[in-house]
Amino acid sequence: MTDQKLRTILQEHGLKATYQRMAVLEYLVTHKTHPTAEMIHEDLSNISLATVYNTLDKLIETGLIIAIDIHDDGKRHFDYYGEPHYHVINQQTSEIIDADNFDMAPLFEAARKASGLTITGYHIEVYGVKSENP
Amino acid sequence: MTDQKLRTILQEHGLKATYQRMAVLEYLVTHKTHPTAEMIHEDLSNISLATVYNTLDKLIETGLIIAIDIHDDGKRHFDYYGEPHYHVINQQTSEIIDADNFDMAPLFEAARKASGLTITGYHIEVYGVKSENP
DNA sequence: CCCCCTTATTAGAACTATTCTAATATATAT
DNA sequence: ATATATATTAGAATAGTTCTAATAAGGGGG
Ligand SMILES: [Mn+2]
Ligand SMILES: [Mn+2]
Ligand SMILES: [Zn+2]
Ligand SMILES: [Zn+2]
Numbered sequence: 001m002t003d004q005k006l007r008t009i010l011q012e013h014g015l016k017a018t019y020q021r022m023a024v025l026e027y028l029v030t031h032k033t034h035p036t037a038e039m040i041h042e043d044l045s046n047i048s049l050a051t052v053y054n055t056l057d058k059l060i061e062t063g064l065i066i067a068i069d070i071h072d073d074g075k076r077h078f079d080y081y082g083e084p085h086y087h088v089i090n091q092q093t094s095e096i097i098d099a100d101n102f103d104m105a106p107l108f109e110a111a112r113k114a115s116g117l118t119i120t121g122y123h124i125e126v127y128g129v130k131s132e133n134p
Numbered sequence: 135m136t137d138q139k140l141r142t143i144l145q146e147h148g149l150k151a152t153y154q155r156m157a158v159l160e161y162l163v164t165h166k167t168h169p170t171a172e173m174i175h176e177d178l179s180n181i182s183l184a185t186v187y188n189t190l191d192k193l194i195e196t197g198l199i200i201a202i203d204i205h206d207d208g209k210r211h212f213d214y215y216g217e218p219h220y221h222v223i224n225q226q227t228s229e230i231i232d233a234d235n236f237d238m239a240p241l242f243e244a245a246r247k248a249s250g251l252t253i254t255g256y257h258i259e260v261y262g263v264k265s266e267n268p
Numbered sequence: 269c270c271c272c273c274t275t276a277t278t279a280g281a282a283c284t285a286t287t288c289t290a291a292t293a294t295a296t297a298t
Numbered sequence: 299a300t301a302t303a304t305a306t307t308a309g310a311a312t313a314g315t316t317c318t319a320a321t322a323a324g325g326g327g328g
Contacts, residue, residue: 114233117262128251
């Protein structure tokens with residue numbers, strides 16, 4: 001993804017386009033893993049850990065990324081959320097699989113009915129184990 | 135809920151029925167809030183915080199309860215999960231509303247197709263804000 | 269292009285939710 | 299009742315995250 005595109009995304013979301021923010025955003029856009037702050041900091045070796053955390057907070061506020069808490073390792077994982085999707089988590093391996101093959105509109109409508117709120121988004125994790133008879 | 139019932143639930147899930155576990159389980163069954171470990175510890179004043187954490191871990195392993203991470207306060211919240219349900223979270227107040235008016239079977243099927251796993255459960259949080267024109 | 273001012277970055281310290289330790293107590297099967 | 303594996307506990311330790319306050323840099327207006 002080009003620097004100009006990253007700059008535009010950040011500015012359209014009301015964020016100053018700093019070198020550090022472009023790097024963190026590009027990292028999340030281009031990695032299919034769901035890294036922790038520490039992993040991002042290790043890979044982007046000239047950006048401080050505090051800035052990684054600050055940037056992740058800003059990107060979450062804009063909705064560009066989400067945080068996923070894997071209770072397995074006590075660390076927060078981050079995920080580019082340009083296209084909303086849900087996660088299937090293998091309980092045996094902690095592998096996180098991205099999936100978007102389900103229309104959440106009916107769930108939104110149910111949630112609106114149940115709460116009276118205007119629904120703005122969702123975080124869905126479905127858990128599974130390796131099939132016995134594949 | 136009677137002591138004998140709590141004892142039975144714990145033993146049926148392979149856990150020794152200690153006084154402390156019965157108290158924590160009863161606390162979660164009878165409270166509609168989604169408390170943190172510290173809240174439980176404060177209310178059950180003769181049970182150590184370590185035991186509250188140990189018990190919560192055991193109850194999660196059995197599936198009797200789940201943990202919910204509210205990124206608002208950095209603390210893990212716990213929830214009796216005797217009947218699976220999903221949560222609608224008010225982003226303005228952090229209020230957590232329980233809801234079960236949606237059949238998750240189609241989502242399970244989609245998740246199975248996407249991952250090849252046998253689905254065992256889900257954690258769903260839907261976010262919303264107060265409606266403008268109620 | 270150049271200020272200016274607001275906002276961002278940084279290293280390191282601080283915080284605190286959670287986990288660990290290892291000594292004591294208890295549940296449950298026999 | 300006894301034995302034994304398991305649970306509880308206080309307090310220490312850990313580590314992920316947040317805070318501090320000094321420095322740097324973005325970007326709008328001139
Ligand atoms: Mn991703
Ligand atoms: Mn509940
Ligand atoms: Zn994802
Ligand atoms: Zn609930």
